[in-house]
Amino acid sequence: MAATAALSAAIVGEAAGGPGAHSAALTAALAVTVGIAALLAGLLRLGFLANLISEPVLKGFIVGLALTIIAGQLPKLFGVEGGSGNFFEKIWALIGDLGGTSGFTVLAGVGSLALILVLKRAAPGVPGSLIAVSLGIAVAAVFDLEDHGVDVVGSIETGLPSFGFPDVSVDDLGGLAAGSVGVTLVAFAEGLGAAKNYAARDHYEVDANRELIGLGAAGLSSGMVVNSSLSKTAVNWSAGARTQLSGILVAALTVITLLFLTGLFEQLPEAVLAGVVIAAVVELVDSHSLVSLYRVFTRRPGQAYGVAARPDFMAAVAAMLGVMVFDTLPGLFIGIGVSLLLLLYRSSRPVISELGQLPGNGRFAALDRHSESRRIPGVIVLRVEAGIYFANAERIRSEARGGRRP
Incomplete structure (x- = not known):
């Protein structure tokens, strides 16, 4: 979701020329164009295009995206400004800002992260994220952490949004069309990655065409670009959600929260939210799979080091580094490109x-x-x-x- 949001913001920002009311209309228009593109792709049964993303590429893509998400959350965890750019630039900026770390923020963030991880290991059935958020709100309210330099969520507008069509011109839609293709690809890849990852854990199949139709329907009805999120799927799964009922419950709770409970979340420390996200995403850094790929496809199996003899490991690393260095969309294309090139190479040298x-x-x-x-x-x-x-x-x-x- 973070990758899709970042890409959407870049497209809308370029089209709008800056923040303002027109940006909101363009955001809704981009959601509509992405929804139409995804819906048409699903109806035309173009989900087979997902086969271009091999399993090693998908694993590398997920690991790279998870590491990038964690790097984006670390500044909130330590209470520093942080930086922008790719994974390595964010980490370098974080190292430079560590001198301005807020002790209370670190205590809130690291404490929440440790609490969730301990509960996940010691008591898997206990909703650690919910407990951490509840404690964070309570502690922030009792000890007035905002006055001690801890950033909180802040003011949240109460009420439900109104329904309507975005007020944009045909030229605006034309300018968004090209960007919507990229957003659709990223949203589909990120969403399919999350879906396949957890489908493998729970032993069920994923229909790529249905995923596209669902993505299209969500885009047409949401008013902003949405997709399946690795981090939020991880939070949902770790809380015990296994069916579509969780989505209905989340929607109902969101409506109730927007109408009556926004005041509670205004005191939630940003560091606690960062801890929740990191705790959910860290398990997606599946380094074991990458090491297994390397060991299986070496000239001397069973040893951790050697010369990789098969291309799957190379494709996985290319996708991972592509996301970490060049961002989500270029990283995805790099992984797919390397995968296709290696496929052509192997097919040109048959046994x-x-x-x-x-x-x-x-x-x-x-x-x-x-x-x-x-x-x-x-x-x-x-x-x-x-x-x-x-x-x-x-x-x-x-x-x-x-x-x-x-």
Whole structure:
């Protein structure tokens, strides 16, 4: 969600030329264009495009995005201003700002983070995030933490928004159209990443076309670009939510909160919110999967170090570093691009087995797998374990002409 929000803000800011009432209208218009694009893609059953994002790329993308989200939350946790830019720029800015750390803010943020992590391990059934938020509000109100330099959420407007269509021109819509494609791709990739991640945990399947239709419907009805969020999905899942009923309950509670309870959250320290987000996102930094990819696809399996012999690890790292260095959309394209290039490379170098005849039954088997098979004098029998097309034709021709000798 953070990546989609950042990308949306950049597109709207460029189109509006600055903050103002027109920015709100453009934000709603962007949501409509993204909703239409996603809805059409879902109805046209273009969800197969998600297959371009391989599992290693998706893992690398999720890890990179999770680390970027954590880097964005750390300044709030320490009570410093922080910086903008990519993951490394944010971390460097944080290191430079550590001298201005607020002790009360660190106590609130790190305390909340530690409480959630301890409860998650010691009492998994206890809603640690809810307890941390409740305690944060109570402590901030009793000890007046805002007067001690702790940033709080602050004033929240009460009431429900009004319904209507965004007041924008055709030229505005045209300017948003190109950006909406990028937002749709990022929203779809981020949402699908979260969906697949937790679908694997709970053992159910995800229909990419339905995800697109859901994304489109949400965009058309929300007034702002929305999508599945890694961080919020993690919070939802860790709280025990497993069905769509959680969304209905959240919507009902949101309405009640907007009407009657906004005052309570005005005293919530930002550091506590940062602790909740970090606690939810940190488990998405699945370094074990990356290490496993590296170990499985090394020349000497079982060792942590060596030369990677398969491209999946390279694609995962490319996606992860792409997100961390170039932001979400470029990182996604880098991961997909590397994945496709490596796919083309592998398809251009198919496995070619030389066959020999098995004694007794006359059947053919690979010589390197069946030592009892025998070559036919004067004949080379090759089995190409892939479809033959222009990308691998030259290699197959070379193997047939001179690469194998009886």
